[in-house]
Amino acid sequence: MKTHHGHTLETLSQQRPVLLVFLRHFGCTFCREALRDLALLKDKIEGGKGVQMVFVHMSPADYAEKMLDKYGLTGADHMSDPKCDLYKEMGLSKGTLKQLFGLRMWTRGFQVGILEGLGVGQQRGDGFQMPGYFVLDKGKVVESYIPKDAADHPDFLALASCGVSY
Secondary structure, three states: OEOOOOOEHHHHHHHOOEEEEEOOOOOOHHHHHHHHHHHHHHHHHHHHOOOEEEEEEOOOHHHHHHHHHHOOOOOOEEEEOOOOHHHHHOOOOEOOHHHHHOHHHHHHHHHHHHHOOOOOOOOOOOOOEOOEEEEEEOOEEEEEEOOOOOOOOOOHHHHHHOOOOO
16 A cells, blocks of 8 residues: 555655554544644654654545645645555554543543534544554554544654654
């Protein structure tokens, strides 16, 4: 599988470490939160840490580019995986009802979606697919973060610093 720029993850991770971000669908409030947070940290992750971000999503490439642009990630490399083959290959599962609709999701969803203004959008892709975050270096996974629920995401700066050889 190749990114929309025509690169393989193997090739990219040989050049420099990759923060591989598996997103839920773009309508998900917590996906939007992750995009916002990663955009705010982009200079520190890519410039300071020397790590390239690559996003994996379930949408058509043109729609993904619009969403990445909307959140300040213009030009970010990404790949479309509508059948979730790469998600499965990386061990990412479908969420349980508690992981997707539990009390924590409602309270965090209200905080992020309403109070912080990120809203909720149209579901595009598998609404049960869980996200995940991996650092690839020299073709190998050197660190990973598997969220406990849909609202959970790592300290992105700390993750981008893990196990990376410079």
